Amino acid sequence: MPIKDILTWIDDESASFAVAYALALSQSFGAHLTGVALETDLAPSLIDGSIPVKLFDAVRESERERCAAAKARFLAGAHDANVPCDAVTLAGPAVDNYMQLSVLARHFDIAVLPQQVPEKGSQRTQVIEAALFGSGRPALIVPYIWQGGPVRLERALVAWDGGLTAARAIGAAMPILASAKKIEVVTVGEGETRVELPGFDFARHLARHGLEVSSTRLANGIGVANRLLSHAADSGADILIMGGYGHSRFRETLFGGATLGILATMTLPVFMTH
Numbered sequence: 001m002p003i004k005d006i007l008t009w010i011d012d013e014s015a016s017f018a019v020a021y022a023l024a025l026s027q028s029f030g031a032h033l034t035g036v037a038l039e040t041d042l043a044p045s046l047i048d049g050s051i052p053v054k055l056f057d058a059v060r061e062s063e064r065e066r067c068a069a070a071k072a073r074f075l076a077g078a079h080d081a082n083v084p085c086d087a088v089t090l091a092g093p094a095v096d097n098y099m100q101l102s103v104l105a106r107h108f109d110i111a112v113l114p115q116q117v118p119e120k121g122s123q124r125t126q127v128i129e130a131a132l133f134g135s136g137r138p139a140l141i142v143p144y145i146w147q148g149g150p151v152r153l154e155r156a157l158v159a160w161d162g163g164l165t166a167a168r169a170i171g172a173a174m175p176i177l178a179s180a181k182k183i184e185v186v187t188v189g190e191g192e193t194r195v196e197l198p199g200f201d202f203a204r205h206l207a208r209h210g211l212e213v214s215s216t217r218l219a220n221g222i223g224v225a226n227r228l229l230s231h232a233a234d235s236g237a238d239i240l241i242m243g244g245y246g247h248s249r250f251r252e253t254l255f256g257g258a259t260l261g262i263l264a265t266m267t268l269p270v271f272m273t274h
Helices: 013-029 053-080 094-105 123-134 164-172 202-207 224-235 257-265
Strands: 005-009 032-040 085-092 110-114 139-142 155-159 182-188 213-218 239-243 270-273
Touching: 005 013, 005 094, 013 032, 013 053, 013 110, 013 139, 032 053, 032 094, 053 085, 085 094, 094 123, 110 123, 123 139, 155 224, 164 202, 164 239, 164 270, 182 202, 182 224, 202 213, 213 224, 224 239, 224 257, 239 257, 257 270
Parallel strands: 005 032, 005 110, 032 085, 110 139, 155 182, 155 239, 182 213, 239 270
Antiparallel strands: 139 270
């Protein structure tokens, strides 16, 4: 089933590159695009009398104006690009907004989001975590170095370790893989699967869908993330497809090591599911 319904986050003006990519992806697939703005309200528990109520009211009004401007900017850009679109606002305390975003993203084929920034607790990181770990749907993360223009999906690099998350990601990415002219299934090191099944590999599975596929096994001497990104650059890949690994919410971030490494240093769009 092709991609026909896309979600993107629009109120971080510094992340306009991701919105531009979402518009181009919508054009490529003939998809509808929805922009979501997060209007953050200060937690009511913070209003304890020590801070003037007028200050809270001013902050709320500023947030409303910021999100209204983001929606207007997004809708104008989508109309100029001739992309069918709409825009919504999620309003509430930050934690509630991220939970709402997780639920909203379940209603779309994919969420297109900007690469996170290094600072701890940045809003981009929280948005990616909400969409990737809370929705059950894939996320496509756009690197900040993306230069704009038409979306290229001709050469796809598929990270395969034999695990459940990788299998789920590849299944969700079939609409993208179907449009690729060349697909390379890459395993770094030995992968997670230790059971050998002669004659069975994921390249064979994809080839049975009529796709042009090759397989590569890379030595892991510089870390999985670095090895994948280095190979992506060498091979001229347009997109990387992989599972998004994570762990307990009690830690600083949900992202596991390889996922965090990819998101921190990515040089091409990355399609992930959890």
